[in-house]
Amino acid sequence: MQNLPKVQLNRTTLLFPLALVLFEFSVYICNDLVQPAMLAITQDFGVSSSWAPSSMSFFLLGGACLAWLLGPLSDRIGRKKMLLAGVIFFVICCLLIIFTQSIHQFLAFRFLQGIGLTIISAVGYAAIQEIFEERDAIKVMALMANISLIAPLLGPVLGAFMIEHVSWHWGFIGIAILAALSWFGLKAKMPNYQLSVTKKPLSYIWDDFKAVFRNRRFLGLALSIPMVSIPLILWIALSPVILVEHLGLTNMQYGLAQVPVLGGLIIGNIALINIIDRLPLGKTVMLTLPLMLLGTLILIAGVIWKDYLLWSLIVGMTLISFGEGCSFSVLYRFALSSSPVSQGTVAAAVGMIMMVAFFIVIELVRITYESHGMWAYALTCFALIALWFTFPRRIVKNIMQERLAKGEF
CATH class of the missing domain: 1.20.1250.20 (MFS general substrate transporter like domains)
Structure with missing residues (x-):
């Protein structure tokens, strides 16, 4: 090329x-x-x-x-x-x-x-x-x-x-x-x-994707991205039902309730931009994922003590969205760098994993929400963030150690 x-x-x-x-x-x-x-x-x-x-x-x-x-x-x-x-x-x-x-x-x-x-x-x-x-x-x-x-x-x-x-x-x-x-x-x-591109049969595209999906590090990082982003996606999808239909907010109150939650995402991105040069790459992920886990625990507390449900939702989701803003871009960068295959193919593979995961989890929670209500939503958020502390955390930690050994900041 x-x-x-x-x-x-x-x-x-x-x-x-x-x-x-x-x-x-x-x-x-x-x-x-x-x-x-x-x-x-x-x-x-x-x-x-x-x-x-x-x-x-x-x-x-x-x-x-x-x-x-x-x-x-x-x-x-x-x-x-x-x-x-x-x-x-x-x-x-x-x-x-x-x-x-x-x-x-x-x-x-x-x-x-x-x-x-x-x-x-x-x-x-x-x-x-x-x-x-x-x-x-x-x-x-x-x-x-x-x-x-x-x-x-x-x-x-x-x-x-x-x-x-x-x-x-x-x-x-x-x-x-x-x-x-x-x-x-x-x-x-x-x-x-x-671009001047040598035209190849579609089988070459399939071979590239097979190489990407056989890479265990890529799969771990790619799956970690929906783990940290699905809770906010679920909130956007379910909050009309939760806030308006179940908690009785007006449409305008519903819109205003989104401001701190989505504002947390914006503030998280701004914070990442301001501190990324002062910390080893990946450090913001390690620092803010515990904050996201705390946010999911606040959601569960709100389900238990229903008098505080609205404020628990807003506070918990604001912490979760702030953590996502500080970690999403770093995890995405790590995923793109985890395979030697062309960046376009790797980016497409990440996108497919993310979107399919979004679809499956939203539909499952939509179905279980009818029978289990807020428990389905809160426990799903907790499970996703808690799951990140298994193999994805180990992968990010290994990447940070490898970068340190190479003298990379």
Whole structure:
């Protein structure tokens, strides 16, 4: 593969990543804004509120199904063509979902919308790394992360406001408009670089994935990522049912309750950026996972002493989300570095493991929540974080020791 000419980061070249982050924001808020509306949507379709978490699980499953294909395909036909086609597909899905007549049709389109997650990770992020110099690419990714974090913080509040005053259909219309604006920005400002790739049969892709999944260190690290991130994913999926239906909060109170929880994630990411250069890589994970475990114990305490359930949920989940912000990026970096196979293939494998794990656990908790209530949610969060202290902790500790032996900080 040839080396492409790099561009310097300036006001002109920054317009491409800004257009890309607008699409990323559209995809993320497509989930965070819709979750508060799920109780109204299930009522419109005449089904139980237990279907509410499925909106998120099918969205994430859609993000997993084509990760293995879209990265290699964009190598062949070009990142720009693939990215523009992906944005159009996402816009169409957002518009067609407003015409659905059943929960099954709605979930089918949520699955298709989730493919936008793969377009971002397998195509958009790869383009950033190819176009910009190394340090500029890091700056661009950091900027995009900060902007995209607005979606989980702003989405629940906007979603609650939408349900109070307008129909849920308008949320998808607004998201489609945002994504369409990003398409025009990408078409005008994204460089049209084309990689020269030797065309090989699809069996080569399969061989690469087999090599990745046979790597035990990769599997341990890749599985550790959903362990630390699923509790917050479960919260986003189940909190409409927990807070509104069971605890009797209004839609606006529900949205406001999300602010400290999702704000903890933002603060965790900011803390990671500020201290990562002063600590050995992996140290933030070792320091904050006990904090996440404490958060799960606070959740369980709230289930036992029901008078304090609301505050236990908010405090416990804020600790969990803060810990995730301090550890997720480091674990992701370790996973990508754990295999000698091409980064695109490894990143796709991580994405597939994450999304499939999200789907399975959300659906299992959705089903058990009907019979066991808050115990299903709290014990699942505790089990996931406690499980991290087994083989994933040993792997991270070994990596830190190996880096220390090599003189790496």
